[in-house]
Each structure stands twice: as C-alpha cells, then as structure tokens.
Amino acid sequence: QVQLVESGGGLVQAGDSLRLSCAASARTFSSMTMAWFRQVPGKEREFVAAINWSGGATRYADSVKGRFTISRDNAKNSVYLQMNSLKPEDTAVYYCAADLLGWSQDEYQYDYWGQGIQVTVSS
Secondary structure (H helix, E strand, C coil): CCEEEEECCEEEECCCCEEEEEEEECCCHHHCEEEEEEECCCCCCEEEEEECCCCCCEEECCCCCCCEEEEEEHHHCEEEEEECCCCHHHCEEEEEEEECCCCCCCHHHCCEECCCEEEEEEC
C-alpha cells in the first residue's frame, strides 16, 4: 500500500509563487511515475504535470507549461510542484498521484492518490 500526503497549499495572490510537496510512503517510490492533477468543483480532474521514475523526463499541461515545474527527490520519497506566476484559474484542489507501471496523463492509469490540497489564487 502506498500513502501520499500533500502539503504546501494555501491562499496567494495572482502572480505569486507556491510550492506543493508530496511525501510518499513506499519502498518502490523510486520506480514510480509521479504526477499532479487538479480539480475544480463541478469539473473533471485534469492533468497538470508528471515526472518519470528518474526525474529525467517531465510533461506538462499546456495551461501550466513555462510556469510550473515538477521535480522529485527519490532519497526523500518526495515529489514537488513549483508553481510560479499563479493565476486565479489555477485555483483548485491539487492531487498527488503515483503510477506503478506507466507514463500517462490519464488519471485512470494512476494507482494511488493523495487526499488533495487546496490552492486558492485571488485576483
């Protein structure tokens, strides 16, 4: 069983930065693809960013490309999402997710999820 715990969310103003962290309790962390998704009430959960097992490959949604950076520290069993130049439309609950086998933007391919953390960007 893998547990994922997000931290670092909160309320910021447009243009500010925020860094989300996700701590994983898994001996296999270093072999998993990790990702961030987000969801606004009434809308489907959407892909934000993913990073492969080594950190050597990343992918981003077009809406965050150039503003958000995903990274990981396998020694600390952690993945991060640095969010810069935040916009009100980035307001959502952000979820950390782990994929044991794949490299996907599809939420249904992910095996484990955190509880989510709120990020609110005021204008």
